[in-house]
Amino acid sequence: MHFDIVIVGGGAGGLELAARLGRKLGPRQGRERVLLVDRAVFHIWKPTLHEVAAGTLDAHQEGLSYPVLARRNHFSFALGELAGLDGERRLLTLGETRDEHGGVLVPTRTISFGRLVLAMGSGSNSFGTPGAEHAHVLEHASDAQRFHAKLLAAFARASFSAEKTLSIAIVGGGATGVELSAELIEAHNELLESLGSEQRFRLDIALVEAADRILAGLPEQISAQARLALERKNVRVLTATRVTEVRRDRLLTTAGEIPADIIVWAAGIKAADANREFGLETNRINQFVVNDRLETSVPNVYALGDCAACRWQGDKLVPARAQAAHQQAGYLAGVLLAALQERRIDAPFVYRDFGSLVSLGENKGIGNLMGGLSGRNFFVEGLIAKWMYMSLHLNHHRAILGTGKTAVLALARLLQQRVSGRLKLH
Template identity: 40%
Template sequence: MADTQGRHKLLVVGGGVAGLEIATLLGRRWRKAGAQAPQVSLLDRDFAHVWKPMLHTIAAGTRDISQQQTTYVAQAHDSGFSYQPGEMCGLSRATREILIAPMLAPDGRLLVPARRLPYDTLIMALGSQANDFGTPGVAEHCMCIDSRQQADAFNREIRLRILQCLAQDTALSIAIVGGGATGVELAAELVQLMQTAVAYGAAGLEARISITLIESGPRLLAAFPQDISAATQARLASLGVVVKTATRVSAATADGFVLGDGSVLPASLRVWAAGVKAPDFLAQIDGLETRPGNQLVVRPSLQTTEDPAIFALGDCASLSLPGAARPLPPTAQVAHQQAQHLVRHLPAFITRGKPLPDFVYRDFGALVSLGEYDAYGSLGKFGLLKDVTFKGRLAQLSHVMLYRTHQARLHGFWRGSLLWWIDFLNSRLRASIRLD
């Protein structure tokens, strides 16, 4: 379907790492090509983008959300695509339209009624969320940090709890379920928040706050090499975090977690950071093939198995490469590489009908940062130094460079560099934690 001027409609759903990079880079390319170039649109339910691996710092308040977010309206204006606010809730392949849920105000007022958006080519980059695996009480009693809004809500709550803890001389017990990168990094950032608050005058806070990290598997960071898992657990323990591995949570309550052995772990603030699944509405979406975690099954070209006009990538896609024992992991590295693949090859597919080559994944390793305390990395399976692990300042710098590279892709080299310089100045001039 094309508009009256014959412009091809490329619709990207999801403004995360992959979706925003595609909309930005293709928007810039086609803006220079004139009025007959394809039209790029981006749909997202939020109004700003935050690099997902940074959400735990927003949640803890060790990073300022206003400095680290990219508003979609401004990015669309600068990059030549159009931004559409809203949340996708369905799909009509017959008419090539997506269904968008009504937009409601916090008090329940209807702001924008349900509507539809047409597409000629659809890219699903919806990301993922924590998976509670049907555990009773999680939805009612736990907080998550899967989005900018959730991270900001958690930060507001943790600041209120700390104020209450100090004013009433009470204890604050925080329990995090999930020993992957999100849970591990959040635990370290909360320690940094606590210690910085003490430096600002919150005397005795360390004695009143306890942090527990719960992992159902035998070790933390199961996707990392064994030595990184062991070093991370030891470092967290040295910071005062209680780590419980091989511990299953059977239920969440208003007072804590019920563990698999029937014991109860008290926790006044509960965070669920375990498991990964794509949005639930994808499980039954107009005949497209999905996996149990709601992921859309795609071919090596990143086209869905049932519709070549629909692509999926990142956390909401399931791609099993030839010879691989399992699908690619839901990481920012995979999402970025898939986005770059589509940026390179979609123009020829859309304008000339040229088939897309198969996606080739290169495992450059993984990084985990424990805030200002330490960082660990592995070089993965690619290159001459494959499987090498490293730690300390080199790992911290590598983690920083991942984010700065992402900023440079969105804003260009010079503007990205300026943002880095502004962050450096703010770190010297402003409070190192959120105090408002």
């Protein structure tokens, strides 16, 4: 099997790239020349995983099947996990895909490529903390669904317990930890509305951050406002507190023990250890080192998004954000289309930081926007910030579904929520 362009990883960046290329090449050429590989059968935009975990978003409604996206956007799709790469011979190997009983669904395959783009994302970073395996992570849709199932069981247990309390400890006060805390509080509030007074229980959330403020990568004003908003919702925010060990039922920290029924690890990022096996230069956290054209150390192999380490503003790296993956997908689409026509684009990739937005629940957000020409930093909060945050999600859908279908989908989801409620309790 040969494709001119193979993209491994159909996430925020890889899927947008495949869709752009396929649509540009059209139904006949796109399917013949562009292949997207993912180890999952459906796509879900990763920044919504905290909502799936809290039950305020249904993964089955939100998820979009890759084969359908491939048909609509004129590219080919293969289910599989990257298992080997021979950069010199331009061959990649996809490992076997097995069903839940261990039976082989799809055998191992070798695919030859003209150009390869690695867009395999990243996971969280436990920094070698002992016992971190006891904590939930939010790396894939399946993690979020597993967490949700555990949360529902914990809700039931707490509402019939003598203590009438459920404790959740979240490690990491970055966007994931902050957004998850706010979403869990809203899910709990919504649940309480449907419970009698006998069954009501308290939700105690501890958000633990090693740095001296949450959202440490964002301006101080945003950290302070986000902390205030969370504390108003009764989230215990512990900053300058390092987790030294995770146990099944508690965190050991530099500020003492934090008992918890559920623990979530949402700190740091690290790409897959397997990335070291592909013969490409990688950094300390297993990201593929790329130059300002997103080329890895092997010719004709590119990397984008969270799995790529691309220099920015001197010694910093382009941040691991959906916004960066989106911009890199746009850049590589131009480079790869030009290459198919035997042209070359010499302009380097330049990351533009448009600011950051963090969701603090259904009707509240917070963030900063960078003024394009003035370079000034604008603070936004409340409903406006939340709408802007939601527009990022819609933009992603627009890139893979087109404007009309995105509008229909958004309306359908709104109506569904009106009928079934926001919280998914099954």
